[in-house]
Structures are given as C-alpha cells and as structure tokens.
Amino acid sequence: MNATWSRFNITSIVLGFAFLYLPIVLLVIFSFNESKLVTVWGGFSTKWYGELFNNVGLMNATWVTLRVALISASVATVLGTLAALTLTRYTRFRGRLLFSGMVFAPLVMPEVITGLSLLLLFVAIGLDRGFVTVTLAHITFSMCFVAVVVQSRLLSFDRSLEEAAMDLGAPPVKTFFQITLPVILPAIISGWMLAFTLSLDDLVIASFTSGPGATTLPMKIYSQVRLGVTPEINAACTILIGIVTAGVVAASIVNKRREVQRRRDEQVAQRG
Template sequence: MRQGLTWFNIASLLLGFLFLYLPIALLIIYSFNESRLVTVWAGFSTKWYAEMLQNQGLLNAGWVTLKVAFTSSCFATVLGTMAGLIMSRFGSFHGRTLFSGMIYAPLVMPEVITGLSLLLMFVAVALDRGFVTVTLAHITFSMCYVAVVVQSRLAGFDRSIEEAAMDLGCPPGRTFFQITLPIIAPAVVAGWLLSFTLSLDDLVIASFTTGPGATTLPMKIYSQVRLGVTPEINAVCTILVGLVATGVLTASLITRRQEMRREAEERQAIANS
C-alpha cells in the first residue's frame, strides 16, 4: 500500500498520457507527410515547411504575433509584479477589494466577454484598432496571471527577510530591488514566460481587438483551419509547439536542477554539523 503502483495506476497513467499526447504527436507526424491528404501516409517530406516559408501572409502574422507577445509580456510582467506585491505586501488600503476583484476576474472571465468589452472601449475612445490595441488587451489579461504567480511566490517566502533588511537600515524601495526582487526572480521569469505563451496562443481576444494589418498567427491558423486541415498548418503548429515546449522544458529543468542542488547542499550542511 505504500508507494507501489498497482496495475490499475500504471494503466491509467499510460492511457491518460496517451490521450494527452497522441493528438499532438499525430499532428507533428503528419506535418512531415508527403501527401496533402491527412489520412494517407505517402512518405517523409519537409516540403510543407518549405511551403510555409514561402507563405508571406503566414510569416507576417508570425512576426506580428512575436512582436505583440514580446511587448505585452514585458509590460505585463512589470505591472503584474507590482500588482502581486500590492496584494501580498501592502496591507489594506482603500479599494483593495475592488483591486483584487479586478485581478482575479479576468482569470475566470470568458474570453469572448473580455474581447468584446475591450473592443467596445477602443471604439468608444476612437482608438484605431491594430498592433497597439491587441498589445494593450494582452497586457491586461496577462498581468493578472503574472500577479497571481508573483503573489503566491511572495506568500511562500518569509516576510521577516524583508523586515531584516529594513532593520539593517535599508529603506523599503531599495529593499524591494536588493532583497525581494532577487528572491522572487524565478516567479517573475515564470510570469513572463506565461504571459508570452498566453499572448502567442490567444485567438479570441485578438480577433476582437485587432484591426487590419495586425492579423496574428492564431487568427491566421483559425481562418485556414475553418477551410480544412492542411499539412502546411500542421507544420506551423509543429514549430509553435516545438518552440513553447523547448522553452518551458528548459526553464523548468534549470529550476529543477537548482532546486536539487540546493537540497543536496542543505542535506550536506546538516550532515556536517
């Protein structure tokens, strides 16, 4: 009963992960299919990748998406870190309830509503729709995710560390940059990464808030998907999945390494004493 796996456990893990990964695996495999027909395997080929690189519309959309994702994730990280700090360190102030409501609400708000409401506001203030509006929209919902990630990291670390800095003569502003920020850095990086991929993935909000000339990659994929499955889209998807998976895996393996080293050193210290 201890930690051994029963056959049932092993079977449910295998089937579960098969379910999670098979569709993506098939998508990747068929991006290398010679034939245009999705169901017929006609031999290995990279021609769809070549074709994709010829598709100017797709490349433009990809470029726009990267620009939006990079800009919005940087802004969202700054704003979200501030918001996380406010929620876990600033105690009570007027309008705190409204503030935390506005942080949590976008996380559960259906995307269609967020998109619609932002669009209506951009129209109301007569802001031309395009790169700027999509970026503003992405900053707004991404910063809430960053805030939650940063807040949970702040909640997890000993507050007296910051008090100790102040006790030793460091004013609050400097304490944030010299003590707090280095400690929560992993959460801030994770928040940035999360914002970046959220922006990279977003279809619904971008569809509402974008304008001519700023079509994002998910929108492009969506409009082609509605016309049917094509190996070219499979190729684009494979590249996107590959990029994100590599980024996330690298980031988490690095953190994991550091954690393991740290734990080993801690055990060593206790053993030596």
C-alpha cells in the same frame, strides 16, 4: 486489491496522457509528411517547412504573434508583479477589495465578454484596431495570471530576510532588488512564460481587437482550417510547439540551477 488499483491507476494515467498528447504527436509527425493529404502518410519530407517560410501570409501572422506575445508578456509580468506586491504587502488600504476583484476578474470572465468589452472600449476612445489594441488586450487578460503566480510565492516569502537587510542599512529599493527579487524570480519567470503562452494561443480576444495588418497566427490558422487543413499549418503548429517547449525547458533549467545555488548558499551560511 493494491495491485488492482495500481493497474487501474496506470491505465488511467496512460489513457489520460494519450488523450492529451497523442494528437500533438500526430500533428508533429504529419508535418513531415510528403503527401498533401494530412491524413495519408506519403513518406518523410521537410518540404512543407520550406513552403511555410515561403507563405507570406503565415509568416506575417507569425511575426505579429511573436511580437504581441513578447511585448504583452513582458508588460504583463511587470504589472502583475506590482499587483501581487500590492496585494501581499499592503493588506489594508481603501479600495483593496475592489482592486483585488479588478485584478482577478479576467480569470473567471468569459473570453467573449472580455473581447467584446475591450472592443467597445477601443471604439469609444477612437483607437483604431490593430497591433496596439491586440497587445493591450493581451496585457489585460494575462496580467492576472502573472499576479496569481507571483502572489503565491510572496505569501510563502520569509519577510525576516528583508527586515534583516533593512536593519543593516539597506534602503527599501536596494532590499527589493537584492533580496526579494532573486527569491521570487522563479515565480516571475513562470508568470512570464504563462503570459507568453496564453498570448500565443489566444484566438477569441484577438478576433475582437485585431484589425488590418494585425492578424495573429491562431486567427490565420483558424481561417484556413475552415477550408481544410494543409501540411503548412501542421509545420507552423510544430514550430510553435517547439518554441513553447524550449521556453519551458529553459525556464525549468534556470529555476533548478537557482534552487541548487540557493541550497548551497544556505549550507555555506550554516557552516559559517
């Protein structure tokens, strides 16, 4: 019985991972295809990466996407961390329920509604759609994801560390930067990576809030895919996959090293 369930579990896992990642693997493989036909293998070649870098439209869209993702992820990380600190440390203040609902509303709000509401807002205040509006829109919907990640870490944070630092004369600001921030930094990095990835991937909200000169890469790819998939698109997607993968691996290595250092510090403190 156990062997049967074991085989069933293994088969389910293999099929699940194949369903999720096999299309991505095929996309990466066919980005090195010699043939113009993306479904017919014509031999190994990297010429489409050269064609990609010569494609002005795709390169401009890539540059816009990276700038939006970097700025929006950084701002959303700061605002999301502050929101998480407010919800965790200040449990009783007037309007807390409303504030909490406003912070987490984008998590359950359909992207179409979010994009349309932001579009109406920008039109009402007379803000021309472009790079700024796309960036503001991405900050709006990614901030809540950062708040969730950081809040989950703060809920398990040992407040006695902060109390001990303040008892020794450290002011609240110094206590935060020297005690609290290093402990929750892995969660902040994870939140930044999540916000960065969501910004790279967004199509719906960017379609509502973008304007001339602010076409993002997902929008550019979607417009070209309707006319047929080209190997250049496979190459662009492969580069994006590589960027996200490198970021995730780097964040994992940093978090692992910080965890190892934290354990060493605890062992030294116990021995002392």
